Amino acid sequence: MDDEFEVLIIGAGPAGISAAIALARAGVEVVVLERGEYPGAKNVYGGIMFTHQLLKLLPDCLDEAPFERKVTRRRFGALAGDREVALDVKVGHWRDKPYNHTMTALRGRSDRWFAEQAEAEGAQVFAGCMVSELIVEDGRVVGVKVKPGDDEMRAKVVISGEGAQAFLARQVGLMAPRLPQRHMITNVKEVIGLPKEKIEDRFLLEDGEGVAMEYFGEPVKGLFGMGFVYTNEESVSIGLGLTVHDLMTSKETLNDHLEYFKNLPTIRKLIEGGESLEYAAHMIPEYGYNHVPKLSMPGLLLVGDTAGFVNGSLYHEGTNLAMGSGLMAAETIIEAKEAGHDIGSAEALVPYRQKLENSFVLKDMKKFRKAPDFFNNKPHILRDYPPNVTQWIEDYFTISETPKSEVERNIVNKVKKDIGLFRLVKDMIGVGRSVR
Numbered sequence: 066m067d068d069e070f071e072v073l074i075i076g077a078g079p080a081g082i083s084a085a086i087a088l089a090r091a092g093v094e095v096v097v098l099e100r101g102e103y104p105g106a107k108n109v110y111g112g113i114m115f116t117h118q119l120l121k122l123l124p125d126c127l128d129e130a131p132f133e134r135k136v137t138r139r140r141f142g143a144l145a146g147d148r149e150v151a152l153d154v155k156v157g158h159w160r161d162k163p164y165n166h167t168m169t170a171l172r173g174r175s176d177r178w179f180a181e182q183a184e185a186e187g188a189q190v191f192a193g194c195m196v197s198e199l200i201v202e203d204g205r206v207v208g209v210k211v212k213p214g215d216d217e218m219r220a221k222v223v224i225s226g227e228g229a230q231a232f233l234a235r236q237v238g239l240m241a242p243r244l245p246q247r248h249m250i251t252n253v254k255e256v257i258g259l260p261k262e263k264i265e266d267r268f269l270l271e272d273g274e275g276v277a278m279e280y281f282g283e284p285v286k287g288l289f290g291m292g293f294v295y296t297n298e299e300s301v302s303i304g305l306g307l308t309v310h311d312l313m314t315s316k317e318t319l320n321d322h323l324e325y326f327k328n329l330p331t332i333r334k335l336i337e338g339g340e341s342l343e344y345a346a347h348m349i350p351e352y353g354y355n356h357v358p359k360l361s362m363p364g365l366l367l368v369g370d371t372a373g374f375v376n377g378s379l380y381h382e383g384t385n386l387a388m389g390s391g392l393m394a395a396e397t398i399i400e401a402k403e404a405g406h407d408i409g410s411a412e413a414l415v416p417y418r419q420k421l422e423n424s425f426v427l428k429d430m431k432k433f434r435k436a437p438d439f440f441n442n443k444p445h446i447l448r449d450y451p452p453n454v455t456q457w458i459e460d461y462f463t464i465s466e467t468p469k470s471e472v473e474r475n476i477v478n479k480v481k482k483d484i485g486l487f488r489l490v491k492d493m494i495g496v497g498r499s500v501r
Contacts, residue, residue, distance in 0.1 A: 076226035077104035080369025083391030100195040105176030114170040118388035133297035134275025135164035143451035206364030229348040250349040254304030257339035282451025351377035354434035439499035
């Protein structure tokens with residue numbers, strides 16, 4: 066193959082492939098370099114695929130894409146011992162296309178299919194190519210070195226979708242040299258095989274329906290993070306995420322935390338009798354808007370996880386932000402080419418950031434910009450409230466001869482003792498402000 070191209074894309078994930086499809090359709094010569102033996106081979110993600118950006122590229126893909134189940138139910142719960150208090154959301158029309166743009170997926174399958182769509186549009190996708198270094202000349206990225214062999218490949222623009230650890234972006238100074246331990250999530254996931262009928266029976270699902278469950282409190286032992294359970298066609302993805310900082314200070318391994326979560330009473334019965342099919346860990350960059358890195362330099366754009374595009378609120382959106390950033394990176398390059406500009410110049414790439422600011426990608430991250438720092442700085446919120454709130458609610462609904470007025474007084478006294486009324490009000494105001 067040639068060693069000079071218009072655009073080189075590092076990584077065949079949702080961000081990189083979205084950019085590749087859009088660029089190829091516009092007649093831009095584009096090559097995607099993927100370090101795994103095939104797209105998705107290195108991605109252990111098994112969770113929710115948000116599809117509204119995908120449908121911009123492939124409007125009729127929901128019948129053919131290898132997704133697992135359409136998510137018709139979302140559950141957010143606090144666990145403490147054998148107690149659970151949860152918000153369970155189920156909407157009937159989510160069973161109909163476009164399924165609330167929410168599907169469960171196993172990325173080893175879906176990424177491979179997505180890359181095939183890019184190839185069908187004319188993009189070239191090469192697997193087994195690990196980019197070891199960006200080539201910088203006179204302050205501009207002009208290509209990459211690829212292992213094995215450290216061969217050079219040159220391009221007018223490089224789009225980096227290398228992933229959460231962003232080694233290459235750090236090499237050229239777009240990001241701090243060390244990972245931010247309080248804003249990097251270490252995620253561990255196990256895929257447990259179960260018969261389709263058993264999944265639908267245990268999770269109260271109709272044929273093809275899925276549920277996404279996310280739990281706080283005891284699943285992560287009160288640390289900043291959450292446990293999750295997502296239903297696939299014939300398996301369940303179960304796992305949890307913790308900040309690197311909390312994992313290190315806990316003095317336990319990710320596997321220790323996962324086994325603890327799996328053996329909680331509420332969770333154990335959901336996966337009982339299942340067969341472990343896959344186990345892996347990866348990083349999620351929950352920087353938040355306030356910590357988004359510099360997104361470009363001459364010859365280089367950052368997309369997806371590389372840029373920290375994750376909505377760390379209850380929505381926990383990532384794949385749609387990744388695809389959106391890939392599309393806007395492509396749009397920036399296409400517009401520069403159509404205007405006759407040098408597509409890798411600083412001036413040509415400047416609009417990329419503003420496009421993101423004007424879109425849901427950075428608007429949503431900006432809305433929740435205070436949340437990551439708030440919860441990191443107030444660890445007692447996730448440590449103290451789940452066990453106490455679930456106990457107060459248990460007390461309220463426990464049937465006995467105690468008069469209800471006395472039950473209520475006892476709960477108020479427990480609130481004063483466990484948290485304190487002033488602290489409760491102050492914390493709730495802080496939580497509200499962190500998401501506004």
